[in-house]
Amino acid sequence: MLADLHIHSCLSPCASLEMSPRLIAATAAAKGIRLAALTDHNSARNTPAFAETCRTVGIQPLFGMEVTTVEECHVLTIFDKLEQAAAMEQWVAASQPREPLNLKFFSDQPVVDAEENILEMIDYYLGAATTHSIESVQRQTHKFDGIFIPSHINRAAFSVESQLGFLPPGTYDAIEVQPQVLKQYQRRYPHLPVITASDAHHPDQIGAAPIELPLSPPVTIDRLRTALATLALQKNADC
Template identity: 40%
Template structure:
């Protein structure tokens, strides 16, 4: 087995809460300098900068999970990742159809640019991206599963927008590959407080909104190589693959 450092929760400049310096090129450069080998691109309810990050990262040997941080109807934040561009495109269509339309005139809530590799603005998303979807957490999870993606409730320990803060429990029948925890809680404390057994994989990520945060918090992956299927096996503790939170 090989050891890899992963940070699976990074926002680009497309997220209105992220710094304008969070361009795809800058993210890749910072991840490389930080020794991060696997990154997840998780803009709020949009995948539109993810493929460019992947393209740039491949040139320097970084593996990118392309996806989004989804806000469900219950306002639970969940990470969704996909292996192929076609799956990502189908999920983007789902997001566009399901998001609640809240106008963001003149970047009132923050600018939301789709950019090219030279940081030129290609598009400004007119509606507020972190708005909740019309779909509940089960519907979102089932859509991700239908597209053979990874589904990870994010920062479940946080007092807002986490699975437990919003719902108070793990809904019956909800399938997930792992749960994310924030930098403010230890794995031991989260497992004890929410009575989570070791069969549930926990990962910790930076939730980076500025360049300095990338790689400050990461998860260790023990697996056979850097690809989607290996990451999925590690998250699900299969075939001697696993992850560690330190």
């Protein structure tokens, strides 16, 4: 099952306003993606529309966020139930400063429905760092029965390597890297599932760098966790 576990919608301040949940679902389906996670910056408000639209095109939806930790690292927190994502969002939003959104540098942050109607505009900058540490987001994600994946850890900004210089010890369900360093990081972290994802902010990026997972519908978080773990075991067997 082809999966893209890191996609931004129009709700993210740095994403194209074309990225409605409806367009994401249709584009991902056309590219053969069958499992997709919506992971906007510090908000899960577009996940209900994503759930609705994915089901009409045969995609198994997952609901999450890309949280900016107090260290200014990006980390993915992903759930299989809307209520869990909403509970996580409440916990995240309560710790986020309400910096006004600067439209000189960022785009509007609309919450939309499955028919692309705007329900609300979020007027504070969703990309701002929360007061939660990496470890604390990890703990809270697992408490709500989600998957925790540090994002693009090799990237030169907003990654554990750019901010800390290393991957701190932790309970990671996987780590995400950019595709060009996948093999290098598989060798560096043989005990961890190393994944790629599109981190799509624009329609033409959706479904880029997907991963193939040994899964079939229905996908639950437990089954996803097991499938991810299998990737690391396969890597160890290859060594």
